[in-house]
Amino acid sequence: MQFRSPGVIAITIVFLLVESLLAWALYGYSRHPGPFGYAEAEPRLMYGKFAHVIGPGKSRYAPSQYLFMDVETGKLKKLYDLFTRTAMSFDRDKGKVFSLQIINDQIMTCELNGQQLCTPKCTSGPQCENIKVAVTTAQRNENWWALAVVSMAFAFAYYWKVWRPASNQHQSPREA
Numbered sequence: 001m002q003f004r005s006p007g008v009i010a011i012t013i014v015f016l017l018v019e020s021l022l023a024w025a026l027y028g029y030s031r032h033p034g035p036f037g038y039a040e041a042e043p044r045l046m047y048g049k050f051a052h053v054i055g056p057g058k059s060r061y062a063p064s065q066y067l068f069m070d071v072e073t074g075k076l077k078k079l080y081d082l083f084t085r086t087a088m089s090f091d092r093d094k095g096k097v098f099s100l101q102i103i104n105d106q107i108m109t110c111e112l113n114g115q116q117l118c119t120p121k122c123t124s125g126p127q128c129e130n131i132k133v134a135v136t137t138a139q140r141n142e143n144w145w146a147l148a149v150v151s152m153a154f155a156f157a158y159y160w161k162v163w164r165p166a167s168n169q170h171q172s173p174r175e176a
Helices: 008-030 125-163
Strands: 044-055 065-070 076-080 084-086 097-103 106-112 115-120
Touching: 008 125, 044 076, 076 106, 084 106
Parallel strands: none
Antiparallel strands: 044 065, 044 097, 065 076, 084 115, 097 106, 106 115
């Protein structure tokens, strides 16, 4: 077998490196996620003054992020709403003190003036751990398909550059 250009060996090495990195990433995504530490954690009550919405979730699996100031310590704390169904907008209640039930950095329930505004998706640490594992697995499955598509694109580009039939550009034109 004869290569068509001197740069083919370099292209082949780059292709093999990229494909190796993609295979390594796919292997890393295929492993079971966790543990995340929610199974051992106990829900606790926190009174927090709502400061700011950092960002809504950008995909169906990404939780929204909120910034609360802990009333007891005065420190800012970033919390997520992965374990709650939120039926309200924190923007209109900026500066008000919420009663939050949290587990690690996740909001489970929230109340304002005795009115419950958030309902929990889980009630114990092990249930919350299962939700986090399911969400992380779904995220990894989406990423796996994206990496597989990129891998196929690289394989096609490699085929196009190295193994397609040589064009007739190097032949001298015939004069009639």
